Amino acid sequence: MIEQIDILGSPVNFLTMETAIQAIARCIEEKKVCQVVTANAEILYTAQHDPGLFLALHDAGLVTADGMGVVLASRILGQPLPERVAGVDLVYALAERGVRAGWRFYLLGAKPEVLKVAVERLELHYPGIQIVGSHHGYFSQADNVAILEGIRNSQPDILLVAMGAPKQDIWLHDYLDKSGAYVGIGVGGTFDILAGAVQRAPLWMQRFGLEWLFRLWQEPRRWRRVLLLPRFIWAVLWQRFRR
Numbered sequence: 731m732i733e734q735i736d737i738l739g740s741p742v743n744f745l746t747m748e749t750a751i752q753a754i755a756r757c758i759e760e761k762k763v764c765q766v767v768t769a770n771a772e773i774l775y776t777a778q779h780d781p782g783l784f785l786a787l788h789d790a791g792l793v794t795a796d797g798m799g800v801v802l803a804s805r806i807l808g809q810p811l812p813e814r815v816a817g818v819d820l821v822y823a824l825a826e827r828g829v830r831a832g833w834r835f836y837l838l839g840a841k842p843e844v845l846k847v848a849v850e851r852l853e854l855h856y857p858g859i860q861i862v863g864s865h866h867g868y869f870s871q872a873d874n875v876a877i878l879e880g881i882r883n884s885q886p887d888i889l890l891v892a893m894g895a896p897k898q899d900i901w902l903h904d905y906l907d908k909s910g911a912y913v914g915i916g917v918g919g920t921f922d923i924l925a926g927a928v929q930r931a932p933l934w935m936q937r938f939g940l941e942w943l944f945r946l947w948q949e950p951r952r953w954r955r956v957l958l959l960p961r962f963i964w965a966v967l968w969q970r971f972r973r
């Protein structure tokens with residue numbers, strides 16, 4: 731059982747990249763179904779009034795701190811998380827480990843052309859990686875049965891779902907156990923980054939917790955989502971001083 735902190739009513743586990751990988755490897759070895767949520771400030775804030783997302787977080791086997799906002803929140807609450815474990819970095823680390831361990835990956839999400847390039851880049855940068863199937867992320871409820879059958883037939887160990895939060899996390903909560911995969915991870919915009927359709931913020935911005943600013947500059951339509959950040963920090967301060 732990995733220790734956790736309560737942030738706005740939802741759990742976040744005390745994990746480093748290495749312990750996250752070890753926990754995922756254990757799920758695969760023990761053939762245990764395990765959902766991983768890479769939680770950022772927006773997810774934790776939204777979960778307060780989104781019952782589907784709230785349940786996904788509470789039933790998840792692992793919840794990692796996807797953004798520096800979550801790490802900052804843990805410091806405010808006096809129980810600092812060891813580090814940020816962002817979805818995109820987790821995918822790189824799993825791909826590397828997966829080559830050696832022989833893990834089988836299935837990629838679900840993003841636009842078809844983005845997904846195609848993301849698969850090609852993974853295969854180029856991690857020679858020997860087993861990507862046993864993929865499907866874009868624009869489908870209707872009625873397509874779920876066929877998509878799940880496709881995933882089951884490919885027998886993946888790890889199902890990476892990049893359909894944006896909270897959609898991907900609620901989808902995994904509803905369907906991971908029907909997919910045949912052991913581990914299901916919501917990885918947000920990771921396939922766009924892999925494909926080069928979206929640039930990652932420079933390292934110094936990531937370190938200073940300014941990745942949101944870079945993303946806002948790249949995709950100004952996200953401004954509404956960014957407004958949740960100060961509300962998140964305010965709610966965490968309220969949680970801290972209400973005790």
Ligand code: UDP
Nearest residue numbers: 839840841867868892893894895918919922
């Ligand atoms: N997406 C998808 N299906 C949808 C909506 C979005 O596959 O119905 C994909 C979209 O193409 C993009 C990713 O989900 O690749 C969302 O990325 P975003 O950066 O918005 O994720 P988040 O900020 O939630 O991590």
